[in-house]
Amino acid sequence: MNDNLAVKVEHVSMKFNMSSERFDNFKEYVIKTLKRQVSYNEFWALKDISFEVNKGDSVGLVGLNGSGKSTLLKTIAGVLKPTKGSVAVYGTVAPLIELGAGFDYDLTADENIYLNGALLGHSRKEMGEYYKDIVEFSELSEFMNVPIKNFSSGMVSRLAFAIATIGTPDILIVDEVLSVGDFRFQQKCVERIQAMMDAGTTILFVSHSIEQVQSICNKIVWLEKGNMVKYGDAKEIAKEYQNT
């Protein structure tokens, strides 16, 4: 096995059953099954995707809406289990998939730091060490005892970004989260990701802005309707992608 590998995606396909009717209750389900009216529209969000990412690479995923970028990231993050094929990830993963997903809006920012940290697999003690850093980075020190249901969405994403990027994970998964916050904070986020890359973190990056992808990534996976069109050097593919 190649020691230098960070992520290995092998023949991954993902099927969703979009049942034309959804059953939320027994009666309907039983009746429809008896009448053999259950019809599923199969939908393949990913079709036989294979690629490998080396340690230290930063890979951009590009493609139009509905091309399977987020589904692919979710299978790599372990949220979704692929219908066929396998995903192997070597190292710790920090998912930045949808900011604030792990927050409980009734709890205060302070309590949420520990809850969210635990969701990412960090103990209370570890979070205590990062606490100062999180408060500083999110610039929310006056609001730590406020329930976050009273936060603005910008504040929530600042806090979430600060928590998700503590320490130096081996692999960072970023899904279009850089469009949050004001311009200055976005700048700060990019700088932080850059610093992680310098420390050797592997990045998987989804963005609709091809300029952003070009500036951060050295490789690109180009998806179209669940198929992988190309995988390779960022500059070449970015040029080709822009021309279509």
Added chain:
Amino acid sequence: MSVYIQNFLKFRPLLNELVARDIKIKYRRSVLGVLWTLLNPLFMMIILSVVFSNIFRFEIENYPLYILSGQVVFNFFSDATNGAMTSIINSGPLIKKVYVPKYLFVISRIFSSFINLMASFTALLLVMVATRSELHWSVLLVPVPLLFLVVLSTGVGLILSAITVKFRDIVHLYGVFTTALMYLTPVIYPITQLPEWLRKLVELNPLTNILSMVRDVMIYNHIFSPMSVIIAIVESFVMLVLGLYVFYKKQDSFILSI
């Protein structure tokens, strides 16, 4: 197997946080806070013992104690399984975005119900002191039936949570079921009062056995028979294994129907 243990160890802090959150949210903004877990069963006991010692009479010595012990045990079961049932659907947004071992949500609900159980147990001890009933050494054996109770509830909770993801009807159905179950458990009446056929049915209920073990050591200074221990072990662990199996089989499809 070792992968599972490693994974559990990694997410163990999450279990603490989830339990802490459940408790915090439950009593946030209430003046008396956690004291409510103590007061709730006490009030229920007062109401029920007034009703049943004046309207329907049962010949039971120290009826308040009898009813409260039944309440504490049954309420734990109903609270834990009801909480576990909705734990997965309620954590839907989370499960969609981050990888977390999903059984943790179920276990955390069982744990927080268990903390409530400890509080209501204190209420039970207070009533024992207040009614001047004797505290026997056999009380020290009470963790044994409580362990079976927790294992049983975990098994039932795992099954319910997994099925509820697909069929939301279960939530309503189970509400009715728990009411029926309460009357099929000798919580408010003595089992000796039942006609033969009904008594057989009530004895089939695993909770009946566990409850009578609790009462044996708490009230009657009587050590439960080995037979009842064996029955409780078999019933509760079969339920747990069944629950784990159903949950394990279904867990990857949760995300598709949440």
